[in-house]
Each structure stands twice: as C-alpha cells, then as structure tokens.
Amino acid sequence: MPFSENIRRLQPSATLAVSALAKQLTAQGKDIIDLSAGEPDFDTPSWIAEAGVDAIRKGQTRYTPAAGTPKLRKAIAAELSARWGREVDWQAVVVSNGAKHSLFNACFCLFGPGDEVLVDSPYWTSYPEMVTLSRAEPVFVTGSEDRGFRVTPEDLERAATPRTRGLLFSSPNNPTGSVYSREELESMARWAKERGIWLISDEIYRPIYFGNDGPAPSVLDLPADAVGSFVLVDGVSKAFAMTGWRIGFTLSPPDLAKKMEAFQSHTTSNPSTPAQEAAWAAYTHREEAEAEIRRMREAFRRRKELVTRLFDEKLPGFSYVKPEGAFYLFFRVDGLFGGENRKGSEGVCTWFLEKAGVALVPGSAFGDDRYVRLSFATSDALLEEAVERMARAVESS
Numbered sequence: 001m002p003f004s005e006n007i008r009r010l011q012p013s014a015t016l017a018v019s020a021l022a023k024q025l026t027a028q029g030k031d032i033i034d035l036s037a038g039e040p041d042f043d044t045p046s047w048i049a050e051a052g053v054d055a056i057r058k059g060q061t062r063y064t065p066a067a068g069t070p071k072l073r074k075a076i077a078a079e080l081s082a083r084w085g086r087e088v089d090w091q092a093v094v095v096s097n098g099a100k101h102s103l104f105n106a107c108f109c110l111f112g113p114g115d116e117v118l119v120d121s122p123y124w125t126s127y128p129e130m131v132t133l134s135r136a137e138p139v140f141v142t143g144s145e146d147r148g149f150r151v152t153p154e155d156l157e158r159a160a161t162p163r164t165r166g167l168l169f170s171s172p173n174n175p176t177g178s179v180y181s182r183e184e185l186e187s188m189a190r191w192a193k194e195r196g197i198w199l200i201s202d203e204i205y206r207p208i209y210f211g212n213d214g215p216a217p218s219v220l221d222l223p224a225d226a227v228g229s230f231v232l233v234d235g236v237s238k239a240f241a242m243t244g245w246r247i248g249f250t251l252s253p254p255d256l257a258k259k260m261e262a263f264q265s266h267t268t269s270n271p272s273t274p275a276q277e278a279a280w281a282a283y284t285h286r287e288e289a290e291a292e293i294r295r296m297r298e299a300f301r302r303r304k305e306l307v308t309r310l311f312d313e314k315l316p317g318f319s320y321v322k323p324e325g326a327f328y329l330f331f332r333v334d335g336l337f338g339g340e341n342r343k344g345s346e347g348v349c350t351w352f353l354e355k356a357g358v359a360l361v362p363g364s365a366f367g368d369d370r371y372v373r374l375s376f377a378t379s380d381a382l383l384e385e386a387v388e389r390m391a392r393a394v395e396s397s
C-alpha cells in the first residue's frame with residue numbers, strides 16, 4: 001500500500017541517525033568517539049532537575065493547557081520583556097515539546113502549498129523537512145564561503161520570488177557556528193519587512209557565543225522599526241543542558257500563537273508537565289541560571305580554542321568555518337574525495353568511522369556535501385584523541 005503524499009519526500013534526521021549508529025557501535029564494544037551528537041555533554045543543573053522531580057512528587061503529573069502553564073508562559077514573557085524593553089503579552093508565548101516542535105508548528109501554521117520559504121544554507125537538517133511537511137517549497141540561499149556563508153539582503157533578493165513567504169535561519173548557525181552581527185541581522189530583518197515575509201529566527205544557540213561575554217545578537221535587540229512579522233524560537237535544550245526534557249517556545253504575534261496553540265491541542269497537547277516545572281525554575285532563577293550559562297559558555301569557548309588549534313596543527317590541509325557560536329566545527333573534506341569508499345561527505349564520514357572510530361555528520365545533511373560537521377560538545381581529552389586518530393587515518397590514506 002502506498003504512503004501518503006505528505007511524507008513522500010521525508011527522510012530520517014541524519015543527525016539523530018548518526019548518533020544512534022555511534023551508540024549502537026559502542027554498545028557492540030567498538031571504540032567510538034561520538035562527535036556527531038549536537039547536544040551539551042553536561043548534566044542538567046541539579047537545582048533545575050530537582051524542580052522537575054519535585055513536581056512529580058507533588059503530583060504535578062496531569063495535563064496542562066496545550067500551550068503550556070500560564071505560570072511558565074508568564075515567566076518566559078517576563079524574561080523576553082526585560083530583554084526587549086517592551087511588554088510581551090504572555091499569550092504570545094507558546095511552549096512546545098522542544099524548539100524542533102516549535103519550529104514545525106510555526107512552519108505548518110504559516111506555510112502551505114504554493115509557498116516558498118527561504119532557508120539560510122548550510123541549514124540545520126530538519127528545516128527543509130519541516131517546510132516540505134507543510135507542503136511548501138524550501139529555497140536555499142547561501143552566502144559566500146569566505147564570510148562564513150552568512151547571507152546578505154542581495155543574496156536573499158536573488159532567491160526571492162512573488163511566492164516567497166518566509167525566511168528561516170539560525171544564528172549562531174548549526175552547522176557552521178557562524179553568527180550574524182547586529183547590523184547584519186538588522187539588514188536581513190529590514191529586507192524581510194520590506195518584502196512582507198515572515199522572519200523565523202531560531203535562537204536556540206544564542207547563549208553559546210564567543211564574540212564577547214554575553215549572548216549572540218537577537219531579533220529582540222533590533223530597533224522596533226527594523227522588524228516586521230517574526231517568530232522567535234528558543235528553548236532550554238542548549239542553554240540549560242536539557243535536551244531530553246523537551247521544552248521549547250515561540251514568541252509570535254498573538255493571533256499566530258492562538259493558531260499554534262490550537263494546532264498543538266490537536267496533535268501533541270501540552271509539553272510534559274514536570275518538564276515545564278523544571279523550565280519554570282530555570283527561567284525564574286536568573287542569577288543561578290546566568291552562572292550556569294556562563295560556566296557552559298566558557299567550557300565551549302575553551303573547546304573551540306582547543307579543537308581549532310588541534311586542526312591547525314594536526315590537520316592543516318582541512319579548512320573550516322571559524323566558529324563564533326554554538327559547538328560545531330564545519331570543515332571541508334572534498335580534498336579527501338576519491339576511490340571507491342570516499343565519495344562525498346557520507347563516504348568520508350563512513351571512512352572516518354571505520355578508520356578512526358570517530359563519528360561525524362556528513363555535510364550533505366546540512367546542504368553542503370563538501371563539508372563534515374564535528375560537535376565539540378565533549379571532553380577535551382576525547383577531542384584530542386579524536387583529532388589524533390583522524391590525523392593518523394589521513395596520513396595513512
């Protein structure tokens with residue numbers, strides 16, 4: 001029996017597939033260093049975890065309103081108001097099962113057949129699938145390689161058509177680690193506003209920024225007249241090492257929030273109730289939260305320094321995008337292409353897995369087959385060992 005048109009082009013998530021394979025090989029006793037998983041290697045801070053455990057003990061184990069508890073939505077709105085300098089209506093915030101869910105809700109509620117959505121490329125692997133599942137068409141826009149692939153309004157203008165309805169991007173970017181400056185963000189936002197299209201700003205990696213001591217620029221930092229209709233996507237996964245708790249949120253115009261709430265009420269209902277309590281603790285204990293974020297940011301900054309130094313020393317033939325945020329190194333591997341088993345980035349990843357026991361994600365999953373993504377969200381010792389092994393494999397090739 002055929003499957004539906006809805007999923008005709010659907011592929012499984014490559015990021016999740018590689019990390020599942022790495023776990024499976026490790027369980028079989030193979031010595032694998034897994035640099036595929038895009039998740040912090042830290043545990044959830046104990047005071048946040050305690051809030052979740054406490055909620056379970058207190059019997060907060062029932063349904064909540066579909067868009068999340070008013071208490072959590074108000075806490076998020078308060079934090080966004082403080083950052084934005086204007087009052088955020090708590091009903092403009094919808095809490096979902098991770099930022100991935102938030103992004104899907106936004107795409108599904110905003111786009112449909114006949115619509116085109118500009119996707120900043122290299123892109124996080126799920127973006128095109130989310131647009132396609134909404135029966136719209138992703139249109140990829142790439143900035144020049146020497147500016148970390150960041151797009152300009154001119155790049156966007158070239159790709160836009162009368163059917164363009166939105167622009168989807170992450171900054172800091174997964175997989176490149178590039179970060180749009182405030183000025184660049186403002187020019188993109190102004191372009192989207194002039195075009196009358198939706199700006200979907202995925203800011204999940206905002207706290208992990210190496211440019212200064214604070215977070216990366218956000219749409220909320222822009223002058224009010226620069227920004228038209230936008231959806232901001234964020235969550236606790238990366239900021240608080242809470243990937244498994246599954247809490248993300250959107251800030252959007254209230255009428256869109258209502259639609260996304262209705263959609264969610266028919267598809268998943270509310271995100272996990274104890275997880276919402278844990279997220280509430282994270283968003284209401286500002287000082288403790290800031291301290292945790294600072295600690296993790298510093299660890300990622302140190303690892304970024306380490307991994308780029310190791311690459312420069314031991315794999316000097318491999319160029320990479322200079323990571324300014326997030327925890328990925330996106331490096332070029334087309335110099336290795338050749339022979340039977342090193343065809344394209346997938347072939348190179350399989351080769352590194354077999355020869356070096358290092359799991360990486362092929363750039364083809366992010367829209368650039370010349371590259372491979374390495375996650376440096378792991379210990380310094382494992383990073384050193386991984387680069388050493390990769391260098392040995394390259395030497396003997």
Ligand code: PMP
Binds near residue numbers: 038170173235236
């Ligand atoms: N956006 C980007 C760019 C990501 O890398 C991730 C990581 N999975 C997400 C969104 C989703 O995060 P989560 O669903 O865990 O909140």
Ligand code: GLU
Binds near residue numbers: 039174
């Ligand atoms: N965002 C992470 C990654 O890109 C987690 C896996 C996923 O959800 O895609 O690897």
